[in-house]
Amino acid sequence: xxxxxxxxxxxxxxxxxxxxxxxxxxxxxxxxxxxxxxxxxxxxxxxxxxxxxxxxxxxxxxxxxxxxxxxxxxxxxxxx
Numbered sequence: 207x208x209x210x211x212x213x214x215x216x217x218x219x220x221x222x223x224x225x226x227x228x229x230x231x232x233x234x235x236x237x238x239x240x241x242x243x244x245x246x247x248x249x250x251x252x253x254x255x256x257x258x259x260x261x262x263x264x265x266x267x268x269x270x271x272x273x274x275x276x277x278x279x280x281x282x283x284x285x286x
Contacts, residue, residue, distance in 0.1 A: 225249060 212220075224234040224246035237243045 219250070222250060 220234065224232050224243070226232050226242055226245055227249065232242050232246050234243075234246070
């Protein structure tokens with residue numbers, strides 16, 4: 207029987223090197239029973255979460271600088 211071709215996402219994730227917690231490369235052959243393989247997948251999955259946290263910290267810092275800005279503002283006129 208013919209097997210379906212793997213999707214683009216599968217090909218992309220298999221091309222990314224798998225690393226463990228000590229940042230050493232590990233065997234990236236599919237093996238869901240291997241704790242090292244599952245650990246490397248967890249590290250790959252945590253990268254987007256880390257990027258989100260970093261961007262939220264920068265957003266917080268930006269908003270704090272805008273909020274705590276003590277420069278006097280010119281009153282805006284509502285009349286034309």
